[in-house]
Amino acid sequence: MSDSCPVCEAEFLENFFSIKQVPVIINILSNTREEALGRPRGDIDLGFCGNCGHIYNTSFDLSLLDYSGEYDNALHFSSTFRDFASQLVDTIVNVRHWKGSNLLEVGCGKASFLQALCKRGGNSGIGYDPSIEDQDWTPVGPAGGKIKLVRGYFGKEDVSVPGDKIICQHVLEHIEAPADFLQDIIASRKNSLAHSAYFEVPNVLYSLRDFGVWDIIYEHCSYFSPTSLAFLFNRFGYAVDSCEEVYGNQFLSLHAEFGAEKRHLEASDLGELTKLVSDFSQTFKEKSRDWRTSLEPALSGEKKVVVWGAGSKGITFLNMMTDGKGIDYIIDQNPAKIGKFVAGSGQEIQTPEFLVEYRPDMVIVMNPLYKDEIAHKLAGMGLTPEVVVA
Ligand SMILES: [Zn+2]
Incomplete structure (x- = not known):
């Protein structure tokens, strides 16, 4: 991975935390213990960008990741998660007024979220994901909603795909070059540049502040803070409406508009984040020792x-x-x-x-x-x- 920050391209990064030789893919499970023990491993060396507040694995090597196999990171078996997702759908439909609109979800997984948005808001939605089966337009719900699914990756060449409301949940943290990813989405909307976006990623503040150290995994090359996530969207011309900690502060939830007049953002205060980063390694050592005793x-x-x-x-x-x-x-x-x-x-x-x-x-x-x-x-x-x- 490049030595410069993938969000703001600043050159100086402070490496502050390492875990060596962890399994590179943990959401593909093995059929035998031997196979599980022999899974490929890689190093995590977290670097901190003092310019935009982003954190990423400077040792990340995409070539180690082979996602063939039964990848399963579904969360909907928990009623707590289902309640969160349901409330989020309500907010997007009724507070953000995504009704009767054309939605586009990049990395829709099994598309249950997109389906709920189309059903409750009477929206039309197209979802892209390499792990789903193609499905032509199918009606969902009495409000006139319908949904179409495309097996594969969405790209900048997909200019004819409708969608002025973009959804992308828990994808950006896996992308080695998030700036290119966002620019590709913008390029794909060149027929009607104005669009709204809802993005959701894990919140690194939670990992650092509330000791959510178990969220640090090889599959995530990027760890967004509220500042770095907002920075990325501002950099490419979005006006960020809100960037909030949700789900017990474990996720960041960002609403932004492309083509709208830019809002004035308060100068970011990286003070708390910088302190958390400098304390983290010590906290980790203490917590690990306590757990080993337990x-x-x-x-x-x-x-x-x-x-x-x-x-x-x-x-x-x-x-x-x-x-x-x-x-x-x-x-x-x-x-x-x-x-x-x-x-x-x-x-x-x-x-x-x-x-x-x-x-x-x-x-x-x-x-x-x-x-x-x-x-x-x-x-x-x-x-x-x-x-x-x-
Ligand atoms: Zn940066």
Whole structure:
């Protein structure tokens, strides 16, 4: 990866945090423990740009990533996430007035969000994603909404594709050159330059401030702060309406207009971010030490410990903290993951119901937002383990 900042092109970057030899893809699970342990690995060396407040992995090597395989990072098995997505659809339709419009989603995944926007707002929506099947226009809902899906990547040559409302969720952090990506979207709209955009990415402030260290994964080359995300959009001519921390501060949610008069933005204060960056390495060492102490009873076989949530956070936690020892199972509610193994550290994924027989002494919950939901489910199965948030 280039040494200059991918958002503002500033040359000077401060490397402040490294984790060596982590599995490069964690959202593709393995069918055997051996396959999981042998997954390709790479280094994470985070650099901080003091000009725009962006953070990225200066050792990122795209050639290590091979996304063929069953990539699964769906979050909708959690009711907490479903509630968030549903409220967001309401806000976009009723507060932002995206009704009867032409929507275009870049990287739509299984398109459930796009579908909800079309259904509730009577919108027409086209979604692009390399992992979906083509689908011609299909009506959704009584309000006149319809949806079309295209298997593949959206590009600057797609000028005839309608869409003056652009949606892009949890894509930009995977893109090695986010500036080019945004410029391509603008170029594709050359027939009607004015458009609105809704972008969502993980919030690096959460990773730094609330110790969301388990969100630091190789698949993400970029880590946006509110300042760097707004900077990127301003740089290419968008007027940024809002750039807010949402979902328990874990995501950044940006609304911007292209072709509108630019708003005057307050000069960004990078003070908090700079301090968080300089403290992070020390905080990480202290937290890692505390976790290793907490996990000693599991390592010595005195206690049975499981992790709940075989997503990015859970898999990163197991890789950073266990070296594959002490914890044998990770729990997940997604049926497609059951019986598979975690990349790098090799734990087996099991159902919540598996715990009735296994009877764990401790359940480590990876996301504080899901703690109540999980504790409730455990109680419903007659289990009373200690429930702690990582
Ligand atoms: Zn920068």
